[in-house]
Amino acid sequence: MTGNMENEKRGKRRSTDDTIRRNGNSWIIRKKNMWRNHPFSVFVSLLVWGAALLVIALLVFLTGFIAVKGVRHLSPELFALTYTTDNVSLMPALLNTLIITVIALLIAVPTGIFAAVYLVEYAKKGSRIVRLIRVTTETLQGIPSILYGLFGLLFFSTALGWGYSLLAGAMTLVIMILPLVIRTTEEALLGVPDAYREASFGLGAGKLRTIFCVVLPSAIPGILSGVILATGRIVGETAALLYPAGTVANIGKGKLLNLFRSGRSLAVHMYVLSTEGLYMEQAYATAVVLLVLVLALNAFSSFCARRLMKRQGQK
Numbered sequence: 001m002t003g004n005m006e007n008e009k010r011g012k013r014r015s016t017d018d019t020i021r022r023n024g025n026s027w028i029i030r031k032k033n034m035w036r037n038h039p040f041s042v043f044v045s046l047l048v049w050g051a052a053l054l055v056i057a058l059l060v061f062l063t064g065f066i067a068v069k070g071v072r073h074l075s076p077e078l079f080a081l082t083y084t085t086d087n088v089s090l091m092p093a094l095l096n097t098l099i100i101t102v103i104a105l106l107i108a109v110p111t112g113i114f115a116a117v118y119l120v121e122y123a124k125k126g127s128r129i130v131r132l133i134r135v136t137t138e139t140l141q142g143i144p145s146i147l148y149g150l151f152g153l154l155f156f157s158t159a160l161g162w163g164y165s166l167l168a169g170a171m172t173l174v175i176m177i178l179p180l181v182i183r184t185t186e187e188a189l190l191g192v193p194d195a196y197r198e199a200s201f202g203l204g205a206g207k208l209r210t211i212f213c214v215v216l217p218s219a220i221p222g223i224l225s226g227v228i229l230a231t232g233r234i235v236g237e238t239a240a241l242l243y244p245a246g247t248v249a250n251i252g253k254g255k256l257l258n259l260f261r262s263g264r265s266l267a268v269h270m271y272v273l274s275t276e277g278l279y280m281e282q283a284y285a286t287a288v289v290l291l292v293l294v295l296a297l298n299a300f301s302s303f304c305a306r307r308l309m310k311r312q313g314q315k
């Protein structure tokens with residue numbers, strides 16, 4: 001009896017192996033026939049694989065280069081709360097970066113989402129104002145960040161009298177990332193099937209309730225992808241903050257939450273250290289911290305997106 005069972009198991013294994021071998025061989029044969037009949041597809045496949053490998057290689061090289069140059073220079077002195085010419089601390093710049101990022105996102109994200117909701121849900125399809133807004137947002141995305149910095153200096157710092165301040169820098173970044181948030185949110189809302197809206201209307205829900213309870217929850221992944229891109233641009237921005245926010249390296253006592261004080265962000269801090277040429281080791285260490293900060297913010301945003309999607313699926 002035991003021998004028969006073992007023979008049956010062996011027979012099943014052989015049949016499974018034969019099936020896998022036949023499937024693998026048939027896949028190879030199909031690929032060969034396709035390449036023989038369509039030689040250009042081989043060239044396109046090689047281009048695609050080559051481009052993918054090139055991007056991965058560049059990412060690994062840049063990350064590895066920054067890590068090799070900067071990790072060994074990380075020290076407790078770099079994270080001191082007070083900046084001096086001896087420790088060249090990055091902690092004040094890190095705190096300024098977090099403050100500017102929070103302020104810019106709190107203003108730009110709701111404004112961009114509501115603007116996209118108007119364009120998709122309320123504005124007349126194909127109207128001139130919709131086309132004008134879309135052309136404007138696409139044009140603003142292509143403007144160099146240095147121009148945003150000059151505008152922030154002339155308008156927020158000079159015309160409004162805010163001077164070199166974190167608030168002027170944050171408002172400059174709001175204008176810079178607003179087109180990105182609007183366009184990504186608009187594309188996410190357009191990707192929601194009209195059947196969802198029609199089903200909600202059929203159940204008696206109004207326009208506003210349909211938008212907030214059906215459309216926006218379905219578009220959350222696309223909206224959060226735009227927020228992630230905007231966050232990465234804020235954290236890594238230098239030129240747009242150099243003029244309106246200033247380059248003060250230290251934070252005055254009791255002035256951490258004072259938005260009208262001047263302060264440098266982490267990217268500006270790294271730029272200043274590298275241009276001075278006296279603290280290149282600390283500049284590489286700052287680059288490592290900046291890279292880790294961007295990765296952490298992106299991971300946190302992705303985690304929030306997954307949790308929201310899971311909660312939406314449970315409902």
